[in-house]
Amino acid sequence: xxxxxxxxxxxxxxxxxxxxxxxxxxxxxxxxxxxxxxxxxxxxxxxxxxxxxxxxxxxxxxxxxxxxxxxxxxxxxxxxxxxxxxxxxxxxxxxxxxxxxxxxxxxxxxxxxxxxxxxxxxxxxxxxxxxxxxxxxxxxxxxxxxxxxxxxxxxxxxxxxxxxxxxxxxxxxxxxxxxxxxxxxxxxxxxxxxxxxxxxxxxxxxxxxxxxxxxxxxxxxxxxxxxxxxxxxxxxxxxxxxxxxxxxxxxxxxxxxxxxxxxxxxxxxxxxxxxxxxxxxxxxxxxxxxxxxxxxxxxxxxxxxxxxxxxxxxxxxxxxxxxxxxxxxxxxxxxxxxxxxxxxxxxxxxxxxxxxxxxxxxxxxxxxxxxxxxxxxxxxxxxxxxxxxxxxxxxxxxxxxxxxxxxxxxxxxxxxxxxxxxxxxxxxxxxxxxxxxxxxxxxxxxxxxxxxxxxxxxxxx
Ligand code: ADP
Ligand code: MG
Numbered sequence: 001x002x003x004x005x006x007x008x009x010x011x012x013x014x015x016x017x018x019x020x021x022x023x024x025x026x027x028x029x030x031x032x033x034x035x036x037x038x039x040x041x042x043x044x045x046x047x048x049x050x051x052x053x054x055x056x057x058x059x060x061x062x063x064x065x066x067x068x069x070x071x072x073x074x075x076x077x078x079x080x081x082x083x084x085x086x087x088x089x090x091x092x093x094x095x096x097x098x099x100x101x102x103x104x105x106x107x108x109x110x111x112x113x114x115x116x117x118x119x120x121x122x123x124x125x126x127x128x129x130x131x132x133x134x135x136x137x138x139x140x141x142x143x144x145x146x147x148x149x150x151x152x153x154x155x156x157x158x159x160x161x162x163x164x165x166x167x168x169x170x171x172x173x174x175x176x177x178x179x180x181x182x183x184x185x186x187x188x189x190x191x192x193x194x195x196x197x198x199x200x201x202x203x204x205x206x207x208x209x210x211x212x213x214x215x216x217x218x219x220x221x222x223x224x225x226x227x228x229x230x231x232x233x234x235x236x237x238x239x240x241x242x243x244x245x246x247x248x249x250x251x252x253x254x255x256x257x258x259x260x261x262x263x264x265x266x267x268x269x270x271x272x273x274x275x276x277x278x279x280x281x282x283x284x285x286x287x288x289x290x291x292x293x294x295x296x297x298x299x300x301x302x303x304x305x306x307x308x309x310x311x312x313x314x315x316x317x318x319x320x321x322x323x324x325x326x327x328x329x330x331x332x333x334x335x336x337x338x339x340x341x342x343x344x345x346x347x348x349x350x351x352x353x354x355x356x357x358x359x360x361x362x363x364x365x366x367x368x369x370x371x372x373x374x375x376x377x378x379x380x381x382x383x384x385x386x387x388x389x390x391x392x393x394x395x396x397x398x399x400x401x402x403x404x405x406x407x408x409x410x411x412x413x414x415x416x417x418x419x420x421x422x423x424x425x426x427x428x429x430x431x432x433x434x435x436x437x438x439x440x441x442x443x444x445x446x447x448x449x450x451x452x453x454x455x456x457x458x459x460x461x
Contacts, residue, residue, distance in 0.1 A: 008042050008070055009034035015066040020059070028055055035080060040071060045080040048211070052079050117218065119180060119188040125173035131298055133291025136167060139282035143171055143255075147178035150186065150221050150253040155280040157244075157254035161261050162284030165324030168257040171284070172223045175255055179221050186220040193229040200236045209239070216243045221253040227276075228258045231267040241272055248275070287323060292316040295323055299330050311349055318353045325356050332356075364459055366404045366418045372454050373400040376447075385420030395437075398430035399448065405431055407455050 009032075017025055028051070036043040046052045055063065067075045127147075132140055139162075142155050158175075160168050176188045191199075203212035216222070222243075230237050247254055258265065261283070262276035287295060293316050300307060307315075319326050332352050337344045374381040377396040384397045397419060404415045405427070412424035419427075438445040 003037065005034040005037035005042060008037050009044065011070040012042075012063075012066040015069060016059075016062060019062050028059065040074045041076050041078050042067065042071065043078040043080055048081060052081055117187045117189055119176060120190045121173050121176045121180070121188065123177055125170045126177055127174045129298060129302070130167065130170055130174050131291060131295045133287050133294070135285040135287045135291055136171070139171060139284055142280050142282050143175045144178070146253060146255070147175050147182060150179050150183065151251040156248065156251075157256050157276060157279040159262060159276050159279065159281040160255070160257045160284065161259065161281065163286070163322065164259060165322030166284040166286065167323055168259075168284060169225055172225060172255050172257050176221060176223050179253075183220075187218055188221040188223070189219045190223040190225070192225045193227050196224060196240070197229070197233055197236045200239050204235070213239070213243065213246075217246050217250075219247065219252065221255070222247055223255045223257075225257050226259070227256045228260060228265055228268075230272070231265065234269070237269050237272055241269070241275075244272070244275055248278075254279075286321055287326075289316060292320070292326060296326055296330065299327055303330060303334055305330065305334055305344075307344060311344065311346060314346065314349055315353060318357055329353055329356050364407050364455055366400075366408055366410055366415060368458065369403045369407060369455060370400050370418070372458065373403065373451060376451060376454070387420070395444075398433050399451065401427050401430040402434040402448075403451060403455060406452075407459075 013029065016029055020029070031047050031051070033045045034042060035045050046055065063077065067077050127140075127144060130136075130140065139158075139160050142153075142158055143160075145153055146155055146158055160171060162168055173190060176190055179186055180188050199212065200209075203209045224240075230240065244254060256276065261281055262273050265273055265276075293312065296312055296316055300312075315326070315329055319329050329349075329352055332355075333344050333349065336342075336348060336352060342348065370381055370384050373396050374384060377392060379393065379396055383393050384400055386393070388394070401415055401419060404410060404418070405412070408415075410418070412427045416422040416424050416427045434448065438448055
């Protein structure tokens, strides 16, 4: 006859009760609810993680004894931890399809002592499909090294930085995934800085900051993406500082990514920045041509697209800034081709590439425009900042503002401030003056056109 979970649990309770004092029993065992008994596994629900830890710490032998007496040799126990207001902690439960308030943390007595935390890793991001190149050599190999010995190498924290679309997120997931493969018992957790910040806010709101800290102390490998978003969040920084110290002290691995090196992080406390420099900072750069080729070919296999060598080369010659664009081109090619039921030929590729390169291409800075103009007029750059009324300098200055307006997204105000603190009306006036002069002076117009070409060229080189 099959016994129900409550019968089984009651029998266990009888044994337990005889072996602990009434106060402890009341505190630690009364709140436990049996929820399921199946395949020799009794699932019990405990109110929170501390409960679980306390029980594991203090009553594991007794529990084991009771379980085996009641359920036989094969009997085992699973815990379900009610996370209620803690459920957002650690992003543990965010993507769970069954949207109830519980996290099931299966583990079995005797044996494993830990709750399994959902890593939140995307298993599509691996080392295998993270193509190696000069642009990422150091970061990639440091990542591999860490995967073999998390927490033990001197790369702690590993601080990966680089512009957007160069693979920071991919690489950090790859490290996490590799660690899980090699060390299934390690608790790996990936969070974005945004998620982490929200968790801190929620924890503060629900008065659960201690739970929050304890949760993070269970983690063996903590990956936090886009750490630059800690800027201007002093409370989150403080909490993170504490977590960082705890983990680091306990030789747990920390991996951080950022769009800039530690020293350039703005509005982040000095003590944090100095810790970020403790381990290894490794940058990701724009991929060189050969790496672009390799990446594109790998992505083609993934997307099941076949392109001739010539077409692949065309794309890689033109899409240079980052890997996300390279991927974007491929994906829109596939989409366009299937939508219009056409084959992918050079014309289509040109069209798609042009969109990417023109909309997403790097922008020239006001500084570079000033440099080009100063060179053209053979003037020292500082002259463009001054207030000299000398005609040639005035023209060069006005022309620089005109070009800055047409080639950058800077506001009039910020353009003005780039020219020795002029106000926006001066910029408007300058632009108008250039337009007027172009209408009346063909030679000047040619000069402007020449300079526009130079700016264009500097954008595509
Ligand atoms: P970041 O986080 O730096 O903005 P991502 O990690 O999101 O960049 O990378 C953008 C895209 O480019 C992702 O789809 C990623 O898989 C891909 N990618 C980046 N670097 C590589 C690489 N070396 N090999 C293969 N794919 C890459
Ligand atoms: Mg990213």
